[in-house]
Amino acid sequence: MPPSPATPQYRLDPTREQAILDAIRELLTEVGYDRMSIDEVARRAKASKATIYRRWSGKPDMVAAALHGMITELPDPPDTGSLRTDMIATLTTLCRVYERKHPIVLSVLSAIRTDPTIGRLMHDHILDSGTAGADIVFARAVTRGELPALPDVPAVVEVGKALLWHRLLLSGRPLDDPWVVHVVDDILHPMLGLPG
Amino acid sequence: MPPSPATPQYRLDPTREQAILDAIRELLTEVGYDRMSIDEVARRAKASKATIYRRWSGKPDMVAAALHGMITELPDPPDTGSLRTDMIATLTTLCRVYERKHPIVLSVLSAIRTDPTIGRLMHDHILDSGTAGADIVFARAVTRGELPALPDVPAVVEVGKALLWHRLLLSGRPLDDPWVVHVVDDILHPMLGLPG
DNA sequence: AGTCATGTACGGTACGGTACCGTACACCTC
DNA sequence: GAGGTGTACGGTACCGTACCGTACATGACT
Numbered sequence: 001m002p003p004s005p006a007t008p009q010y011r012l013d014p015t016r017e018q019a020i021l022d023a024i025r026e027l028l029t030e031v032g033y034d035r036m037s038i039d040e041v042a043r044r045a046k047a048s049k050a051t052i053y054r055r056w057s058g059k060p061d062m063v064a065a066a067l068h069g070m071i072t073e074l075p076d077p078p079d080t081g082s083l084r085t086d087m088i089a090t091l092t093t094l095c096r097v098y099e100r101k102h103p104i105v106l107s108v109l110s111a112i113r114t115d116p117t118i119g120r121l122m123h124d125h126i127l128d129s130g131t132a133g134a135d136i137v138f139a140r141a142v143t144r145g146e147l148p149a150l151p152d153v154p155a156v157v158e159v160g161k162a163l164l165w166h167r168l169l170l171s172g173r174p175l176d177d178p179w180v181v182h183v184v185d186d187i188l189h190p191m192l193g194l195p196g
Numbered sequence: 197m198p199p200s201p202a203t204p205q206y207r208l209d210p211t212r213e214q215a216i217l218d219a220i221r222e223l224l225t226e227v228g229y230d231r232m233s234i235d236e237v238a239r240r241a242k243a244s245k246a247t248i249y250r251r252w253s254g255k256p257d258m259v260a261a262a263l264h265g266m267i268t269e270l271p272d273p274p275d276t277g278s279l280r281t282d283m284i285a286t287l288t289t290l291c292r293v294y295e296r297k298h299p300i301v302l303s304v305l306s307a308i309r310t311d312p313t314i315g316r317l318m319h320d321h322i323l324d325s326g327t328a329g330a331d332i333v334f335a336r337a338v339t340r341g342e343l344p345a346l347p348d349v350p351a352v353v354e355v356g357k358a359l360l361w362h363r364l365l366l367s368g369r370p371l372d373d374p375w376v377v378h379v380v381d382d383i384l385h386p387m388l389g390l391p392g
Numbered sequence: 393a394g395t396c397a398t399g400t401a402c403g404g405t406a407c408g409g410t411a412c413c414g415t416a417c418a419c420c421t422c
Numbered sequence: 423g424a425g426g427t428g429t430a431c432g433g434t435a436c437c438g439t440a441c442c443g444t445a446c447a448t449g450a451c452t
């Protein structure tokens with residue numbers, strides 16, 4: 001007799017579930033929310049639609065589940081020696097994260113109209129991550145003596161996020177290094193009262 | 197004797213064309229690009245599908261046509277007496293314009309992946325309008341003596357547009373007056389080297 | 393001028409074909 | 423035999439095209 005009372009009690013296979021969620025994220029990235037069909041999800045996950053519908057009630061439900069587990073915890077930004085290089089490093093890291101999330105955000109964005117729940121999930125799990133490092137960077141700059149006092153960090157973060165997403169979603173141009181340097185030197189530095 | 201080489205050529209009725217384009221814009225606003233069906237366009241425009249397909253080859257073509265004629269020429273910003281109030285007035289005007297365009301931008305955004313042409317049209321006809329007034333406002337501030345020299349206007353415009361679209365598309369919060377004041381006082385003013 | 397044949401655009405309808413949704417049912421493994 | 427799984431199916435929505443009969447402007451002919 002097995003001593004573990006954990007009689008496996010074969011529940012819904014979590015492996016399957018993960019495969020399905022991966023397929024959903026894949027399709028969201030590739031074709032967007034509206035054009036993502038359940039048939040195709042099933043095909044990619046090598047599962048049947050019945051298997052899918054046993055778990056979730058419909059497309060919004062599935063996508064909501066897929067958006068969970070996309071929270072990305074960023075490590076604290078490393079001390080590069082100066083505020084300027086700290087900001088460049090932090091922004092560059094954020095660029096890579098946003099670039100990865102970009103297709104999904106784009107897909108889901110248009111679905112907000114149809115399903116407001118999706119919008120909330122997107123904010124909570126995708127958009128609001130990766131901005132905690134700013135406090136650290138600016139606090140470090142104050143102790144270094146580069147800044148006379150802590151700036152209006154939320155405002156700076158607001159500008160940074162807005163610039164990133166605007167560039168990514170609307171301008172159609174890449175989040176490359178020269179652009180990051182431009183943001184830091186021509187926008188953030190002046191905003192902090194430092195020489196451009 | 198007819199000097200004109202008899203170009204009889206009845207044209208397609210421009211009235212009908214306008215009704216169809218209006219219906220397209222309506223549906224783009226209401227349900228988005230993907231969920232817009234030609235049948236529904238025909239129904240709303242009180243036209244037959246044949247009439248529509250006689251003019252355009254398919255959905256991308258129609259939407260492209262509908263995006264034309266959405267260019268909005270803004271009047272030069274009025275002189276309100278100070279740079280701060282000028283900026284607030286200009287931004288407020290821009291807010292109203294963007295709010296109107298917002299649903300269509302949202303719809304079309306997700307279609308960029310499918311049809312890059314749409315993306316180009318959106319930039320040319322929707323996004324790049326309404327920023328010419330900035331030059332006037334800042335030039336006026338210089339002659340008033342409020343600014344020592346002309347600032348980096350493109351950078352300021354970049355920040356303004358990014359903040360507006362970010363707020364509108366991603367934050368889900370309204371472009372209301374307090375927010376505009378916050379942008380001017382907490383972000384643009386510091387960026388210009390003025391007291392917040 | 394008045395009449396009429398002609399050509400075109402029009403709304404409406406119907407169709408074949410495709411893609412998708414959500415479910416009923418049979419299978420198959422524990 | 424109980425429960426997860428795969429297949430097959432009905433139903434719906436949409437696309438793009440073809441065709442009908444009609445309305446109307448044009449241009450020729452009387």
